[in-house]
Amino acid sequence: MDKTEFDLIKSYFAPLTCNYPEAYNLRNDAALINEGSDRSTVVTMDTLVEGIHFFSTDPPEDIARKSLRVNLSDLAAMGANPKGYTLSISYNTSVSSEWVKAFTKGLAADQEIFECHLIGGDTVSTPGPLTIALTCFGSVPRNKCLHRTTGRLDDDIWVSGTIGDSAAGLKLLKKEIKTENSAAETFLVNRYRIPQPRTLLGIALLERDICQTALDVSDGLIADINHIAEGSNLQARIFLSDIPLSDAFRDVFQGALDQGRQLAVTGGDDYEILFTSKSKNRSQVFELSEELDIPITQIGTLTQGNRTLLLDKSNKEITVAKSGWTHF
Template identity: 85%
Template sequence: MDKTEFDLIKSYFAPLTSKYPEAYGLSNDAALITEEPSRSTVVTMDTLVEGIHFFSTDPAEDIARKSLRVNLSDLAAMGAKPKGYTLSISYHSSVSSDWVEAFTKGLATDQEIFGCHLIGGDTVSTPGPLTIALTCFGSVPRNKCLHRTTGIEGDDIWVSGTIGDSAAGLKLLKKEIKAESSNDEAFLIDRYRIPHPRTSLGIALLERDICQTALDVSDGLLADINHVAEGSNLQARIFSSNIPLSKAFRDTFQTAPDEGIQLAATGGDDYEILFTAHPNKIHQIIELSEELSIPISRIGTLTQGKNTLLLDKNNKEIPVIKSGWKHF
């Protein structure tokens, strides 16, 4: 690194606080967060480690955007409006100031998109891998948010966007599969590197009382819906033919559709919103999908029973070896 800690802060990070005056340009030891009397603060944190959550060869801008977006996805799953974030980065010796400049450009881009600003953080050196820890703050109406464990028997299970693209993108980067075309490859790798948090959807689901149960798909579709099933003492039944797949994903697995559906159901890193709602909400959900231009698909139902089942078109269970990512 050819700049000191304070040079990095002044040159690259302080400008990211310009639209958040209570950060005081990172000149103090901490920032202020003004409380709103009618709203509650939501806090979430994610840590990304080089070699586990991203490749050392990934563009710095993409690493920055992913670091912020996975946190914004957690806020979206709570129905929260983003507000600010703190950032702690542990650099190793090969990280240059040019890398930091590109990294902060990625953050600046997404700050404008999502209306969320840097308010503080820390920079340190490490002999280990590059590590990025980001804490994000948002807000919801006072004492109201979306939960993981409030599913009701008979609820429909819905998911936004398409599933499996990120997992396929990771396999492409690891040279484990080949895409049908260069466009498909670029699309799937982009979905791995830069998630699309469904902020507007999460806020609308909460504020319009469309549902009370939601989470984002990070560890895998089946693993994450199982959190809802277990927490609600119900069984989740997922219809494999209803899982939404992108054209790029379908093309990539056209000769191995069973392998594709297994990957989509268990791969993770989709950062789409998975939620349950009473069947009488279907028209509101369809209207919301059209209004926000976000595809939303009904993929299953909550019933009496235990665990999560993946079902084929004949309603027979599809065996799944591993339901999703395990951190340990």
């Protein structure tokens, strides 16, 4: 590294605080988040480690955008409007100032998209892998947000977007699968590197009282559905054939689509919104899907019982080797 900590902050990170005066240009020990009496602040944090959550060869801009977006996805799952974030980076000797410049360029691009500004953080060195920890702050109506454990009997289970793209993109990067379709490969790899947080969808679900229960799909669809089922003391019945798959995913797994579907429901890193809602709200869900131009698919139902069942078209349970990603 050819710059000091404070030179890095001044040159690359302080400009990211523009239009957020309460960040004090990163010169104070902390920042302010000004909220009215009718709002609550939501806080979330995720840590990304080189070699686990991203590759050292990934473009710095993409690493930056993923670091921010996985946190924004958590806020979306709460129905929160993004406000600001703090960033802590543990640099190793392989990181150059040019890498930092490109990294902050990626953050700046996403700040414009999501109207969310850097308001503080920390920089340290490490002999270990590059580690990025980001804490994101959002706003919701006072004491009102979406929860994981408030599913109700006979709720429909919905998911946004398509599932399995990120897992397929990772397998392509690791050379575990291959395709001759370069456009499909680019699409799937980008889905792994640059998630799409469903911010507007989460906010709308909360503000329009379409649902009470939601989370983002990060550890795998089956694993995350199970969080809702167990927390709500209900059984989730999911139909494998209803899982929404992209054209790129189908192309890569043509001839082995059943195998592909199993990867889709367990792979993780989708960062789509999974939510439950009463059947009377179906027309609102379809209207919202059209309004936001986001596909939203019903994939199952909450019923009496416990745990999550993955079913085929004949209501026969499908066994999966694992339900999703585990950290330890």
